[in-house]
Every structure is written in C-alpha cells, then in structure tokens.
Amino acid sequence: MYGNVSVIDVSETAQILNEDPVRLEQFEAKIARGEKIEPYDWMPKEYRRQLIRMIEQHAHSEIIGALPEGTWITRAPGFKRKMALMAKVQDESGHAQLLYNGAETLGKTREEMINDLINGKSKYSNVFNYPAKTWADTAVIAWLVDASAIINQVLNSKGSYGPYCRALERICMEESFHLRYGYDNVTTLATGTPVQREMVQDALNRWWKPIMHFFGPPDNASVHSEILMRWKVKMASNDDMRQQFLNQYVPKILELGLSIPDPNLVKNKEIGKWSYSDPDWNEFFEVIRGNGPCNKERLAVRRMAEENGAWVRKALHKNAAYTVPLS
Ligand code: COA
Helix, strand or coil, X not given: CECCECCXXXXXXXXXXXXCHHHHHHHHHHHHCCCCECCCCCCCHHHHHHHHHHHHHHHHHHHHHHHHHHCXXXXXXXXXXXXXXXXXXXXXHHHHHHHHHHHHCCCCCHHHHHHHHHCCCCCXXXXXXXXXXXXXHHHHHHHHHHHHHHHXXXXXXXXXXXXXXXXXXXXXXXXXXXXXXXXXXXXXXXXCCHHHHHHHHHHHHHHHHHHHHHCCCCHHHCCCHHHHHHCCCCCCCHHHHHHHHHHHHHHHHHHCCCCCCCCCCEEECCCXXXXXXXXXXXXXXXXHHHHCCCHXXXXXXXXXXXXXXXXXXXXHHHHHXXXXXXX
C-alpha cells in the first residue's frame, strides 16, 4: 500500500502519481535491469521528492552527527585518540558535503536544505539527539552507530540513483575505518580497569535504545518503505536492517563480556530472527518530532555555525564574481 492506494500495477501507479504510464514503465524497467538513474534521466516526481527527502535527511545526520563526538575532541584521552577523533569528525562533515551534492543534483539548493534543517522542517537521525556524557559514549557511537550506518549504506549503495550510490560507496569506505576505531576504543575500555568497564557498559545501556530506533519504525509503521523498495532506493526494510545488525553485533558485544540491556533479546534459531522488547516507539517519534534530550541544542549549534559562517560565504561569492571573465 502506498498512502491508501495499492501501487502494484504500473498504470494504476501512474494514475495515482499523475505520471505518463509509458514513461513510468520504462523507468521501472530500467531499474529492474539494474541500471542507474542519473540526474538528467526522466524520473517520476515522487521518485525525485523521496530521494531529496532521504538524501537531505542523511546529509543533515552527518553534520549533526559530528556534534556529540566533536565535543570530546578537547577531552580525548591522549594525542593518538584525539587525532583519530578529529579525523573522524572531519570525515563526517565530508560525508555531508557528498550527500548535499547528491541532493543538489535533484534540484534542491544547499541553502534551502540548510534552512530547512535549522528551521526544524527537515529531519535528521534520531540517534544524534542524545548526549555523549562520557568518553565511552564516543566509543559506542563510533562502533555501534557507525556499524548501523554501514549496514544501511552498504545496502543502499546498490540502489538505483547513481549520484547517491556513488556517494554511499565512498562514505562506506571511510565508515569502515570509523568502525575499527570504535571497536578498538570499546575493546580498550571493556578489557581495562573496573571503572572503564563500568563506563562502557553504562554507555551501551544508554545507547542501545536509540540504536534500535536508528533503523526506523517497525515495517508496519514505515510509510515510505514500499515505494522506496519498489524503486530500489531502499534495499531492505527497517526490520530487516535491524535484524542484520543484531545478527552481526550481538555476538561481538557479548564476546567482550558486555551485557545488552534487554532481557527479552533472544534469537529464534528456527526462523533465524531476533525478538526483543518494544524499544519505546513513542520515545522515537517524540525525538524525531524535535523533542529529544538534545534536539534544541543541536539545532542551535548549527544555526550559530550558519550565522558565524555567513561572512565567509559572502566574501567567497564576492571574490568569485571577480573571476568571471568580462566579455
Ligand atoms: N531518525 C529520524 N527520523 C527517522 C528515522 C530515524 N532513525 N527513521 C525513520 N525516520 C522518519 C522518516 O524520515 C519518516 O519521516 P518523514 O516522512 O517526515 O520524512 C518517518 O520516520 C517514517 O519512517 P519510514 O517510512 O520508515 O522512513 P524511510 O522509509 O525513509 O526509512 C531510513 C528511514 C532512515 C531507514 C531511511 O530514510 C534511510 O535509509 N535513510 C538514509 C540513511 C540515513 O539517513 N542514515 C542516518 C545517518 S547515518
């Protein structure tokens, strides 16, 4: 179902979306053949709208995502870890650049996207609205939040929109370094002193729920999945990505002697699926509506960056004007 209407049939879909059925059929056939859609190709208005929404949210998540970890650069334990964290934060900002470029190919300007972010019109990932209280939080973020992002991004890099897929491929390569860095930090704490162990366990306890939320609402509450999966923008459902995360990372977490704060987390070996406690979906929806613990702070920082950087952009534009050849 898409909205209230089934979209199984192409002509019916064309009617609902107010598109030419022949063009829609050719577009879908191209996707079915595994070919990429490029910015200059014909695409349904809804495909463009959905991609802008998703890529823009993703780009915002990267720049906002740099904030919780960024606050620890000055307090990182030791020069080596400080350098690594600085590089990671810089990478995340670079990912935002790649993604904003990708969304711009669809016709929305960067200024419009940034304005929609700081005015609270566009969403970004729930997970970055929680505080990084201790150094162990940065370790859990770098390992498990980045692991979650990699699951999503590796899948979607095989999708249909060329510029998004190419950006994701590059992002995934860098994210895999972040994952190793995060794992190294978690392992150091988990095998360290009792205080360090306690600190990393406490961070895991606080981040588990936001990480479960990260993959999006349960499939039966996901409004965009059907059309996105039909058009191969999204290559797995929210629940399937969550299951993949549990399959890959629960054993690794337990191997470090850490416990997972969900007494109902268990794998049904017959069907190969995990069951878990309801991770409080009301909290998820409140957070993505702007009412999480750090939403206001995160947007305030972005607004400040935008305002403080205005003179630089103005100066660059002014100088760019001098480089235009006079005819
Ligand atoms: N954080 C914030 N909002 C989220 C979310 C999350 N973790 N998961 C879902 N939502 C929002 C959706 O954006 C949508 O809101 P909207 O209609 O106002 O845009 C709503 O919840 C319903 O969710 P759903 O129908 O499942 O959205 P979706 O099909 O777009 O799937 C994602 C959600 C996150 C899986 C998908 O958008 C995605 O893969 N995005 C790209 C990757 C990304 O942004 N990663 C984040 C940081 S690395």
